[in-house]
Amino acid sequence: MEAAGATPAAGDRSPSILERDSELERVDALIQRSRLGHGGLAYVEGPAGLGKTALLAGARAKAETAGMMVVEARGSELERPFAFGVVRQLLGHAVWRGADRAGLLSGAAALAAPLADPRAVADEHQTASASSPWPMLHGLYWLVANFCEERPLALLVDDAHLADTSSLRFLAFLAGRLTELPLFVALAVRPAEGEADGPLLGELSSASGVEIIRPAPLSPEAVGTLIAERLAQPPDYQFRDACHQATGGNPFYVGELLRDAAQRGLQPTAQEAARVRELVPPAIARALLVRIGSLPPAALPLVRACAVLGDGARFADCVVLAEVGAKEAVIAADMLVKASILSPGPRPTFAHPIVRTVVEADLGPYHRAALHARAAVLLNDGGATAEQVALHLALTEPASDSWTVETLRAAARAAFQTGAPVEAAGYLLRALAEPPKAAVAPDVLFELGSAEASVGAEPGLGHLAQSVATTIDPRLRATRALALAQFEVLADHFPRAVATLGDALGVLGEHDPELTLALEVTRYWAGRQDLRTYPSVAGRLGDLRLRADGPDSATRRELLVYLALEATNTETFARACDLMDRALAAPGLLAFHSAESVPVVTAAFALCCLGCLDAFDALYDEALADLSRRGILLGFVALSTFRCTALLRRGRPVDAEAEARGTLEAAAMAGWRYGSPALVAFLVDALLDQGREKAAKAALQEHWEFSRELPTSFAVNLLLDARGRLRVAQADPRAGLDDLMLCGERVEALGVRCPGVIAWRSHAALAHLALGQRAAARRLAEEELALARRFAGPSAAGGALSVLGLALGSGEGIECLREAIALLETSHARLELARALVNLGAALRRSGQRVQAREHLHRGLEMATLAGAGSLAANAHEELLATGARPRRVFVHGIDALTASERRVARMAAQGLANPEIAQALFITRKTVESHLASGYRKLGIASRAELGKTLEGMGSS
Numbered sequence: 001m002e003a004a005g006a007t008p009a010a011g012d013r014s015p016s017i018l019e020r021d022s023e024l025e026r027v028d029a030l031i032q033r034s035r036l037g038h039g040g041l042a043y044v045e046g047p048a049g050l051g052k053t054a055l056l057a058g059a060r061a062k063a064e065t066a067g068m069m070v071v072e073a074r075g076s077e078l079e080r081p082f083a084f085g086v087v088r089q090l091l092g093h094a095v096w097r098g099a100d101r102a103g104l105l106s107g108a109a110a111l112a113a114p115l116a117d118p119r120a121v122a123d124e125h126q127t128a129s130a131s132s133p134w135p136m137l138h139g140l141y142w143l144v145a146n147f148c149e150e151r152p153l154a155l156l157v158d159d160a161h162l163a164d165t166s167s168l169r170f171l172a173f174l175a176g177r178l179t180e181l182p183l184f185v186a187l188a189v190r191p192a193e194g195e196a197d198g199p200l201l202g203e204l205s206s207a208s209g210v211e212i213i214r215p216a217p218l219s220p221e222a223v224g225t226l227i228a229e230r231l232a233q234p235p236d237y238q239f240r241d242a243c244h245q246a247t248g249g250n251p252f253y254v255g256e257l258l259r260d261a262a263q264r265g266l267q268p269t270a271q272e273a274a275r276v277r278e279l280v281p282p283a284i285a286r287a288l289l290v291r292i293g294s295l296p297p298a299a300l301p302l303v304r305a306c307a308v309l310g311d312g313a314r315f316a317d318c319v320v321l322a323e324v325g326a327k328e329a330v331i332a333a334d335m336l337v338k339a340s341i342l343s344p345g346p347r348p349t350f351a352h353p354i355v356r357t358v359v360e361a362d363l364g365p366y367h368r369a370a371l372h373a374r375a376a377v378l379l380n381d382g383g384a385t386a387e388q389v390a391l392h393l394a395l396t397e398p399a400s401d402s403w404t405v406e407t408l409r410a411a412a413r414a415a416f417q418t419g420a421p422v423e424a425a426g427y428l429l430r431a432l433a434e435p436p437k438a439a440v441a442p443d444v445l446f447e448l449g450s451a452e453a454s455v456g457a458e459p460g461l462g463h464l465a466q467s468v469a470t471t472i473d474p475r476l477r478a479t480r481a482l483a484l485a486q487f488e489v490l491a492d493h494f495p496r497a498v499a500t501l502g503d504a505l506g507v508l509g510e511h512d513p514e515l516t517l518a519l520e521v522t523r524y525w526a527g528r529q530d531l532r533t534y535p536s537v538a539g540r541l542g543d544l545r546l547r548a549d550g551p552d553s554a555t556r557r558e559l560l561v562y563l564a565l566e567a568t569n570t571e572t573f574a575r576a577c578d579l580m581d582r583a584l585a586a587p588g589l590l591a592f593h594s595a596e597s598v599p600v601v602t603a604a605f606a607l608c609c610l611g612c613l614d615a616f617d618a619l620y621d622e623a624l625a626d627l628s629r630r631g632i633l634l635g636f637v638a639l640s641t642f643r644c645t646a647l648l649r650r651g652r653p654v655d656a657e658a659e660a661r662g663t664l665e666a667a668a669m670a671g672w673r674y675g676s677p678a679l680v681a682f683l684v685d686a687l688l689d690q691g692r693e694k695a696a697k698a699a700l701q702e703h704w705e706f707s708r709e710l711p712t713s714f715a716v717n718l719l720l721d722a723r724g725r726l727r728v729a730q731a732d733p734r735a736g737l738d739d740l741m742l743c744g745e746r747v748e749a750l751g752v753r754c755p756g757v758i759a760w761r762s763h764a765a766l767a768h769l770a771l772g773q774r775a776a777a778r779r780l781a782e783e784e785l786a787l788a789r790r791f792a793g794p795s796a797a798g799g800a801l802s803v804l805g806l807a808l809g810s811g812e813g814i815e816c817l818r819e820a821i822a823l824l825e826t827s828h829a830r831l832e833l834a835r836a837l838v839n840l841g842a843a844l845r846r847s848g849q850r851v852q853a854r855e856h857l858h859r860g861l862e863m864a865t866l867a868g869a870g871s872l873a874a875n876a877h878e879e880l881l882a883t884g885a886r887p888r889r890v891f892v893h894g895i896d897a898l899t900a901s902e903r904r905v906a907r908m909a910a911q912g913l914a915n916p917e918i919a920q921a922l923f924i925t926r927k928t929v930e931s932h933l934a935s936g937y938r939k940l941g942i943a944s945r946a947e948l949g950k951t952l953e954g955m956g957s958s
Helices: 021-035 052-065 085-097 107-116 124-131 134-150 165-175 195-205 220-231 237-247 251-264 270-276 281-293 299-309 315-322 326-338 353-361 365-381 386-393 402-417 421-433 441-454 459-470 474-490 494-508 513-528 534-546 554-570 573-584 598-610 613-630 633-649 653-669 677-689 693-703 715-729 733-749 760-770 774-791 794-808 810-824 830-846 850-867 870-882 900-910 915-922 926-940 945-954
Strands: 040-045 069-074 153-158 183-189 211-213
Touching: 021 040, 021 052, 021 183, 021 211, 040 052, 040 195, 052 069, 052 153, 052 183, 069 085, 085 107, 085 134, 085 153, 085 165, 107 134, 107 915, 134 153, 134 165, 134 633, 134 915, 165 183, 165 195, 165 421, 183 195, 220 237, 220 251, 237 251, 237 270, 251 270, 251 281, 281 299, 281 353, 299 315, 299 326, 299 353, 299 365, 315 326, 315 365, 365 386, 365 402, 386 402, 386 421, 402 421, 402 441, 421 441, 441 459, 441 474, 459 474, 459 494, 474 494, 474 513, 494 513, 513 534, 513 554, 534 554, 554 573, 554 598, 554 774, 573 598, 573 613, 573 774, 598 613, 598 633, 613 633, 613 915, 633 653, 633 677, 653 677, 653 900, 677 693, 677 715, 693 715, 715 733, 715 760, 733 760, 760 774, 760 794, 774 794, 794 810, 794 830, 810 830, 830 850, 830 870, 850 870, 900 915, 900 926, 900 945, 915 926, 926 945
Parallel strands: 040 183, 040 211, 069 153, 153 183
Antiparallel strands: none
């Protein structure tokens, strides 16, 4: 019998595990829960040699007994830069074993096809993956989910601290969704290793429901059991305690110490205890090398070759790299297995990671680098992939070798296309250190910068800037400048983006009119977003208007979108609608721009500002289908942010809150912890519209930090407006007014005047009214009304009239409120209409017209209740009581009772989509879909999916 983690010598029977019963019981409990659909994660942590591998072996046996499909992988230092290397070990072979490969890779799982089949052509998925790791993570999750549909699954990863970053990122992503799958995951990790991936390991160890298992060292009694087995007689307690003290109870070191003791002929007696104290772990490492040295001469170069090529390398490659004869290599390999240096099997694998570490440490740095250089050539000649070859090239000494540079670039492209920009950047940094020839250096810099910038790494912008500056061809330089500027905008470096594009325009000259227009359009819109840069680009608007006509192209469609939004501030509402119609005209904006692009997201925002909400819904649905097909989560977050706006403008704050919270969760999945200022602002607005000031304050504190200096970008103004509204609602109108006037000052400086974009004047007018400053309130409301009539639709004008009616009061105010209601009746703004109805009813009641007041108050109460606007409904209720009426109880039922998420899921189900298809389209889990449908069935009073279509149609669902 052997200790946990100890490796038996050749011919020994299979080891059992000592003093690990409690750990195995915890593992077994997780496995039993997992196979029933409530997945779990075992995080086994401990120093090298403490028996983690043996615990994983025990987990495998228990999982197989429970009927689970088990796949295993092991991290390694060599393969750490290999993108998704551990994931490939886990899932690649299992895909091909699956009876229904097409089924496993169906739906969103197709995004993972490039990993399952390196020969697969990813087409659109490659483009998606290149911008973000998310599409591959999304695809891999659904690949695992599809596996679990066939059979409960167990994923076991040994030495997870040595796993590549992309695999760790996937495992962390998966850990957050384990509880919804029949899936068991077990990881063996050494503490204080893999510092670069510390945050990812931290995510794994703190995942919900994780079992942290830290095996303790063996007790002296367990060590005594091993001594009796290995040395064939019970030990004296002095000898036993000396062995325990020398090894710290580490099972691997105990096994090695006893092997060395047996070779020295030591007896387990009290008299020999002193000699045991000489065999501490450093001496054990030396003993390993002595053991290898005692074997045939071919053993040392062969085992070194195995260490360089890594576990699982082809034996023939190890023989060639070792430069020994085939016959001598076979004899040496058998002797290495017998000596427990290598494990038995068709491909060389070290018996324990510590053994490999000892062998590698014995290699000098130059000898090791030379072996890796030879290994790279050997693997390349044998048809290995660029990534496999690059693992070795990355460990060689720089030598200005063009083949090395090109191989590293090819490996980086492969990593980038599988959604692993971090690993791609690692290859390219090494290529840059080679260094490349002068003519190739700008290309390497551009590829490196793109990989780094795609994950928000600050050095990426510097490398891209170097590439632009050293690129000679004017067109290529301009194209690279466009890419750099887009990353600079994402990093909120608007002045740098404007400067980058200005320099590119100067170099390009008249070489390419269409590219020149693209640079000018992008420069204008980048500068438009920030207070620091707007003055420098504002004068370009007139020239761009003149260039909107011409051959249809992606650049002109983009320009039309921007001009439409500008028209809401500088021309007229009708002109803005006309420009937007042209931007969206057949074959549609998505025929020219991807769904996550700035033009498409800006078009969505512009449609909300104009109140063209039906057109917004059409664009959103088309874009969502494209985003879900390609797995672009951040595009989904951006568009869903403005879906919150659309829901707010339809007067559905409860639905807007649900959308905002769901979008924040999606943003967090992609590592965007706080979301955008706009998204947080819309969440606060949704809560305020419901009358939930405490929840609004909590949301603001949770998702945004106001203590730092306010960014100068436009989106922060939405947050200022929301905080101003919140402070007014919390009976602090002075602080609220300060926020709102600062918001107004900032948006005016950006040339934003349309109330459909941000209605700060109305909100500030309400703050003035709360302070008793009626004249100031009237002035702001009248300004907003004039701007709304020119630039915005009926929703904005009706809202401004409603506030003006409050500011005017009495007879004149009542007429304003009547006019507001007439306008709002023609709009989508149902909550704004309810507010105007309640305000009118209250004004009529105060003027003594109680009977007339009741009609408006009853209707306002019903609409506010249906919208979930609690404070407004309570206000209407009180006003009705004041008129002497008995308010009717309002029941929310049918389609109106569904949340936005339930309504959307129900609609997709009614269209014939299966639950997995809905989940993949909305970036949620299958169980979330099931929950929404069950809740929807209950509210609609139906029992099954078959009734859904007719029910929604009968209730007028859109």
